[in-house]
Amino acid sequence: MQADAQSLAAEPVDARTQETLHRTARPYMHPYLAGFGLGLVLLAAFVIMGRGLGASGAFSSLVAVGADAIAPAHARANAFYAEYLGDGTVNPLMDWLVFEVLGVFVGGFLSGVLAGRVRTGVERGPLISKGMRLFYAFVGGGLMGIGAKLARGCTSGQALTGGAMLNVGSWAFMMCVFAGAYATAYFIRRQWQ
């Protein structure tokens, strides 16, 4: 009974039907179970590597390498990029987070395939066009990139890792993420509802 959600999203559907479709088409793992599994992965990182998880750092390395390829002098003079480029003895892409993020792609794909959830498309609410949604995705991503670098991490690194380690900055960060998100949710509810 796999509903073709993509074609249905093209026309406005009432809220209750949308929710029913949502439920039957995707049987997710119980949140506590998934959270427990995630927690064990994080714990494994602590015990094996003495560090936590992360995501944004990998993209910083990517950007730094790109900057170095396009304008090496500028990149090395910039304190931010230089931090990810290092002193040249190690390839910046041979980085723990880069490999970890590659694993995230693979793991997500694996789980999606096993659950029949791999499908091309654009996730959006029924009241918004694909174009607008992609625009918002780009802008949101941009904000995320800036916010993550300011805060030295994103939800994976700061909230999960720092949260488990009772890091002061991470908890402050986490609360601000929720605050900022809830505050903005009302204003762009058209995108999702």
Added chain:
Amino acid sequence: MKRIFENLRPTHKAGVLVGILGFIATFAGSPYQGSQFTIDAQELARVVEATTDHVNPEELADWIIQGKTDFRLIDLRTAQEYGEYHIPGAENTGLTALPDAGLQKTEKIVLYSEGGIHSAQAWFLLKAKGYLAVYMLFGGLGGWKDEVLFPALADNPTPAQTVRFGRMKEVSKFFGGAPRTGASGPAQTPSYTLPKVEIPQSVEASSARAPKKKKEGC
């Protein structure tokens, strides 16, 4: 009570378990117990006797010349003394600032002071905190001057000593020093001026180089 627990849904059981674990944690004490390093006096004494806690000035000179970056060199003297002269690549950290100096417990650390007293004290301090690879420069800065900067040949040198002196002559030039010459040899207290801090440029520059690649964090 047990029956109530058994009749709870699995998620509620998990919640109760979490609550209990958290409650016990309150009274469990510090989780840093795993990192308390018990000072095994015998072990430390053995290390001292075997002089595996030392690094010779010659060795250090070699490392610096080869441009090795796998160790941290700490100068324990005052900022003024450091400013006058320091071994190239050394960082200036006083004894009290040592625990906060951002030293990793698993990285190689070489300590030196004027002679050997402060570096020995710092060595104990770091070993007690569980630092795994701490070494003292044998003879301190005095030893560095005597062996590396201004090496001298003994009065009746063995062949091995002559060979060594030949090598140290080149090494001393690298660091801006000069081998001691003169009939009286090492017995004479040389009057020399310490080489300027800026030498050798390549080594100094490489230690103030681009930051090491960010390894931790997100």
Added chain:
Amino acid sequence: MNAPFYKFGLFGDNVSLIVAFFIGIGFGFFLERAGFGSARKLTAQFYFTDLTVFKVMFTAIITAMLGLFYLSWMGLVDLSLVYLTPTYLLPQVAGGIILGVGFVVGGYCPGTSCVAVSTGKLDGVVYLLGVIAGIVVFGELFPLLGDFYTATPMGQITLPKLLNVPYGLVVFLVSLLAVGGFAGATWVEKKMASRKGEQPL
């Protein structure tokens, strides 16, 4: 037991990269299991209809927190060797707010967007491009940031140290917070569902 293994030299940098890959697989796997490859599920959190984000996040936090606490209490893990990101309060608060806005606007966070990409979502791809663009903007403007980036440094500090209470006490309070939060979340979800049901078609 000498853990963290890497910090005790059990294996080198190259093996650590392989470890990273497998840990990443686990990470991505459970993210997708929870449904976080879907922006709608993620953002439903902020409309109170589906609080999975909160449940998963906090279950993960207390699992890892309790695990880390007890393992290090038993001396099996050296907690002081586990990397604690230094705290810079002001930039982290600012970054958090910006990130929160970006979360709802974009619909993902960097980790979940990777999962979205690998399950075929185009908006995930565009989102990642946005993240890269954002980092470029940040990098270019970095010199202008000046001291703000390192403002209010507090060093490596944990909540127990800040509040000057036993570590275990904070563990307990966080556990209570989480469990209480779960109960509250379930209640909220039920309320929202019943309210939706009452709406006329």
